[in-house]
Amino acid sequence: MSNLVNVPKNGSLANTNSNTNFPTLSTWLDDFFNRDFPSVFNSNFNTGITLPKVNIKETAEAYIVEMAVPGLKKSDFRIDLDNEVLAISTEIKDESEGKDENYTRREFGYSSFKRTFNLPESVNDEKINASYQEGILSILLPKKEEAKQKPARSIKIS
Incomplete structure (x- = not known):
């Protein structure tokens, strides 16, 4: 999931996501389902x-x-x-x-x-x-x- 970034007039980058230390439910789910599972989990499901x-x-x-x-x-x-x-x-x-x-x-x-x-x-x-x-x-x-x-x-x- 991408964060929105503001570019102020002085040219520095500032992160506008105030919850950087607390992942949202959607980012947690995205991270979980985009992971590669170890072969132990998927080896019995693919014949x-x-x-x-x-x-x-x-x-x-x-x-x-x-x-x-x-x-x-x-x-x-x-x-x-x-x-x-x-x-x-x-x-x-x-x-x-x-x-x-x-x-x-x-x-x-x-x-x-x-x-x-x-x-x-x-x-x-x-x-x-x-x-x-x-x-x-x-x-x-x-x-x-x-x-x-x-x-x-x-x-x-x-």
Whole structure:
């Protein structure tokens, strides 16, 4: 939080905040929430999946969506199409159980993401195709025949 500063005619700076020794509630909250917490506090809340990066490229025939999601299986993904909105999501539950002398320890984690994309009207939604190979989810969005780019041609002048 910034302090207001008056500049008197003699050129010296004077702090006009009379509560410099007593932080206000808002400055205390700002300081608290802007701090970096030690890894002890956040290590149990992040299971390693963040929002995956996506590349989208357009060719004359189709749009190609590539999503980098290493370490997952093809069966982990769900791809839905609803009213020209493509949704890609995954939900992973990780449970492990360790037994030692007098106690049982159970640890589990949960992670998920969902990315949605508005498809252009030029996409032929009947022929959408997806594949997953070497950590890359690829979705082919073919264009409708009338939307495909036609090759350049010369027009004869009559």
